[in-house]
Amino acid sequence: MSKGTLFDKVWDAHTVGVLPSGQTQLFIGLHLIHEVTSPQAFAMLRERELKVLYPERTVATVDHIVPTENQARPFADVLAEEMMQALEESAKEHGIRFYDIGSGSQGIVHVIAPEQGLTQPGMTIACGDSHTSTHGAFGAIAFGIGTSQVRDVLASQTLALSKLKVRKIEVNGDLRPGVYAKDVILHIIRQLGVKGGVGYAYEYAGTAIEAMSMEERMTVCNMSIEGGARCGYINPDATTFEYLKGTDFAPTGADWDEAVEWWTSIRSDADAEYDDVIRFDAAEIAPTVTWGITPGQGIGVNEVLPLPEKLPEDDRAIAQEAYNYMKLHPGNPIKGTKVNVCFVGSCTNGRISDLREAAQFAQGKQVAKGVKAFIVPGSERVKQQAEAEGLDKVFEAAGFEWRNAGCSMCLAMNPDKLQGDQISASSSNRNFKGRQGSSTGRTLLMSPVMVVAAAVSGEVADVRELLPSHTL
Incomplete structure (x- = not known):
């Protein structure tokens, strides 16, 4: 395992090769899809007579257009109903795991994957949704992608990406009563700006971050994109492992022990070099x-x-x-x-x-x-x-x-x-x-x-x- 940041380690472990453009062809371990950005991508596959390369690495749900009051089908919104049907048919056609309304596991894509243990440390994750950075809370490198890239992942399980710089953002000390993870990330974005993270992956660290629950960490990583960063992540630790243990897709037995050893090894090294380091005092956040x-x-x-x-x-x-x-x-x-x-x-x-x-x-x-x-x-x-x-x-x-x-x-x-x-x-x-x-x-x-x-x-x-x- 190479020395360096978690970002470097995960990136290197998933590099398929370097393209003539200079970009990295990166293998994507988990592809999450929903009803809004996937119908066009599946249509592109059909036009090219392509299949989904690794359907077992793709998981689908419905969230954006789903009514939260009356969920009777067909939906009153004709376009919403069409999008639902398109995803249902595509998932069936390609053998993709699909969590539909009433399955007991449907929900927002960035909520269901973590709660089921689909999201794990050391993964590369992609989804046609800006807030895919949420999954970085587990020590994964997670990217929001566009519709044509959804097509690329479906067809090849890879993405063409330029490697990012890494900025370490430390939040140290104790949050005051009434201050939550949402306040932390809004404060960071306020201070660094909505374009401050362009070209960067954000590594969140410090005692205040380490003290957060997994769900609080997800809130912080979720809004990395709002600060201009391509992704945001937190090094996996005992809190991460405790959250994952016993979830639907978590390893068990000896496989669990082996996974924890691997997950621990990908943490950023104590002597890792960062392109930038910024520190905040948790007590100053309101x-x-x-x-x-x-x-x-x-x-x-x-x-x-x-x-x-x-x-x-x-x-x-x-x-x-x-x-x-x-x-x-x-x-x-x-x-x-x-x-x-x-x-x-x-x-x-x-x-x-x-x-x-x-x-x-x-x-x-x-x-x-x-x-x-x-x-x-x-x-x-x-x-x-x-x-x-x-x-x-x-x-x-x-x-x-x-x-x-x-x-x-x-x-x-x-x-x-x-x-x-x-x-x-x-x-x-x-x-x-x-x-x-x-x-x-x-x-x-x-x-x-x-x-x-x-x-x-x-x-x-x-x-x-x-x-x-x-x-x-």
Whole structure:
């Protein structure tokens, strides 16, 4: 095993060869597909009379266009129904494992693969979805890819990629009460910018990262792409192994021991060389809320909206564009901003631990009058587990809607959409113009507990004020 970073080790282990272009032909160990970016890719295969080379390395589910309220087939949305049928037929034709609605294992692709143990350390993983970086939480190198690349992986199980530089991002110390993994990654993106990671893989490290659960680590890695990085990862450790042990696809017996030995060996070496190292103090991170139209336009909940003239010159134009679109005003506090819709879910924050935290803060409270608030579990398994723990009853008693698994109001390729210029408090990952289904809809990104705080307050609120000790 060569010395160096985990990225280097995994990249080298999966290199098939170097192409004339100078790019690496990289073998992909696991290919995840869903109904949005795969139909065209399968059509391209049929045009070329190609088969899926390794169907056992491809796993399919449906998530983006799936309704979370009424899931009766055929779907009311004709295009959504066509996409569903296309994936169902292609999976059957090529012998691909497919987790359909009602299978008990359907859900957001970046939720179901980790919870089943499909995602493992040392893997290369690809999916036609930006947030594939989520899987890096396990010490995998995971890439979001386009439709033509989905075709390439189906046909050859390889991708042509240029090797990335590696930036180590350390977060050291203890997070304060009311501060979560979502705040950590929003803070990192705020500081480094949405283009700061271009050309890089991000390796997240430090005592605050090491103290996180696997689901918290997934939240951090999930949004690497929002900081411009091609992928983000965390070195596997005892927390990783404990999460994977006993999952559907985890090795067993002697194979497990051998796997743990291999997974441990691919960790970045103590003397690994990085292209860049940046450090953050966990204690300085506050509950963070975005105010603009990029995930980098975020501030602590108790800060005021920045004055454009005080920002770096390169950031001023988009700040002004954001203020015009968001109808917010520089110098005003973000706290107290009225909200219309509150959404907990998505591949960033739709896991069981997210729902547990949200339910803890929703307990005994009531959604403010005029606010539409709903909870969307990230998978059928998460939904089943939440209901077994009674979390659905807590949410419903507080006035939240309890939905079925799906991407819901993130990309909003389903019935869950903002109306007009509604403001949404969202635990998802993107606040682009029109992202949540309305060309004038406005999105404020925050942690699930901050979404709950907004729902019960009717406005952006500081979740720390809901803590027993009112820790500020």
